[in-house]
Amino acid sequence: MxxxxxxxxxxxxxxxxxxxxxxxxxxxxxxxxxxxxxxxxxxxxxxxxxxxxxxxxxxxxxxxxxxxxxxxxxxxxxxxxxxxxxxxxxxxxxxxxxxxxxxxxxxxxxxxxxxxxxxxxxxxxxxxxxxxxxxxxxxxxxxxxxxxxxxxxxxxxxxxxxxxxxxxxxxxxxxxxxxxxxxxxxxARIDEIHPLPQEAARRKHGLDLGDRILVHAGQSAFDLPFTMDCFAEVARQEPRAKLMVIGDNRGLSLLAGRQRGVQDRVIPFRHVPYSHLGELLACGDVMLVPFANLGLNLGRFPNRLGDYFAAGRPVVTNTTGDLGRLFEENAIGLAAEATPQATAQAVLRVLSDPALAADLGGRGRRFAEQRMAxxxxxxxxxxxxxxxxxxxx
Structure with a gap:
């Protein structure tokens, strides 16, 4: 055809x-x-x-x-x-x-x-x-x-x-x-993005092995203020927290970080092809999908979610739109109320519990293979x- x-x-x-x-x-x-x-x-x-x-x-x-x-x-x-x-x-x-x-x-x-x-x-x-x-x-x-x-x-x-x-x-x-x-x-591009060893990925990109890295990848700027509010709340409670921003909004992310006093903890990466995206995602401890309580998010399903699941890393998002229902029905991550405080608590819970992080990452990868490939x-x-x-x- x-x-x-x-x-x-x-x-x-x-x-x-x-x-x-x-x-x-x-x-x-x-x-x-x-x-x-x-x-x-x-x-x-x-x-x-x-x-x-x-x-x-x-x-x-x-x-x-x-x-x-x-x-x-x-x-x-x-x-x-x-x-x-x-x-x-x-x-x-x-x-x-x-x-x-x-x-x-x-x-x-x-x-x-x-x-x-x-x-x-x-x-x-x-x-x-x-x-x-x-x-x-x-x-x-x-x-x-x-x-x-x-x-x-x-x-x-x-x-x-x-x-x-x-x-x-x-x-x-x-x-x-x-x-x-x-x-x-x-x-989900499961044939291009795979779970990779974190230590090797961080060494390749010159990232500190002791940092607690949150990853936010994507092109939309609508959720950027909410993203930085969530990260600022995490950073206030976790001194080793860093935010890796991948995509075309890295400049805006640095500006938003400066406004919240966390610009020195934002790690910007330019947009990369899928053949290299997996190794950047592997550097992260938590994949962040902030979904503010905005009308436009009722009509969005972020492409990056499938990438995160394919990478086998734990995902934290919000209950806005279809994401909350998806996470609740399939136990593939944590979906918090759409406030910086609730989102930060979900992130900190994953960071403090390696067994939970590994379980959520594995569930996400299997979901990608069985439902989203x-x-x-x-x-x-x-x-x-x-x-x-x-x-x-």
Whole structure:
């Protein structure tokens, strides 16, 4: 089967790309022909077939970016993507993101070529979600546009993959039936991230063997203030505590740490490929997934959670959204009330109990292997494609 994956993020970056690429790799392993199209991004992703994954990349020149337009809204990039995908004639198009670079080419193929379209929904962008965290002007411009496109791109699709139960409930309230909805929280790259010896990993990266290291990896800045509040509370009670921040927000993390008086205990690492992420995660004593009590977190399932489970390290998060229910039902980590004090106490409990830490890490790894591995998730998505009804116009 020929499958087209459309992303709104520049190729190589963003949560939408991570979800699409992870599925695409598994589809290729199962013998399908996968094309992944989106705005131009990382320099090592160029049009053509990737030797490692087998995915075929499609991307137009980055004229819109040079004109300082957001890639997902650029008309030049939109028409460039349209011109490249219209000749593919896939059996399925799966769009990741509601903005024009992904949603309009998907709708075009659905209407003009009668190709089944599945829309992926992994963030709540409209009022009550991300829009609520924007400035007054941002809510009335980009936020309002996101809200319109978010709903339009979902209700017009033949099927919908959603990251959380809250998004599924919103879809039902818009008249989308259960037969058109697939709950797709996320996956784990168990073949790329493995449990590794902590001492060797720390020596390789020049980290003190006696430090108690918390790890926070990811690209979202929305939970950053809460993350630093939680760490400051841990640091107040544990003098050896350090926070390793992995990703594009390391500068903001240092600034937030300075505001809380813990900047000298923040260890920043730039974004690293999955082939090297496992050895950084191995340096940590506790993996931190702070989930503040924000509306947008009802519509998010962090991609990094699967990475943490794959690394076999204990995870501490909060009861916000779907995470609390997931942790309670499967005993795969600690989920605390979404306050810095409660989160810090959960972290300190794990740090003080090596047996608990080892047990939670092992449970998380087994959960990743049995429930979250991308090959398992890809099989569920393919089965959804097969049973998907056609008929949305």
């Amino acid at each position: 020929r499958i087209l994956l459309l992303v709104q993020d520049p190729l190589g970056s963003g949560a939408n790309f991570t979800r699409a690429e992870s599925l695409g790799k598994e589809f290729e392993r199962l013998g399908h022909e996968v094309w992944l199209a989106g705005p131009p991004g990382r320099s090592d992703i160029t049009p053509g077939r990737d030797r490692a994954s087998g995915i075929r990349w499609l991307s137009p020149p980055g004229l819109g970016r040079r004109l300082l337009l957001p890639a997902a809204f650029s008309p030049w990039i939109l028409f460039g993507i349209l011109g490249r995908v219209r000749a593919l004639h896939p059996q399925i198009v799966h769009s990741f993101g509601h903005r024009p670079a992904a949603s309009i080419p998907a709708r075009f193929l659905q209407r003009r070529q009668h190709i089944r379209h599945v829309a992926d929904w992994s963030d709540w962008w409209g009022a009550g979600g991300i829009a609520a965290e924007r400035s007054w002007l941002g809510r009335r411009t980009v936020g309002a546009l996101d809200e319109v496109l978010e709903r339009w791109s979902r209700v017009t699709a033949d099927g919908l993959s959603v990251a959380t139960r809250h998004l599924a409930a919103m879809a039902r309230s818009w008249g989308i039936g259960d037969e058109r909805i697939l709950l797709l929280p996320g996956g 991308w090959p398992i998730v890809a099989g569920e998505v393919l089965a959804f494609y097969d049973r998907l009804p056609r008929g949305v116009e």
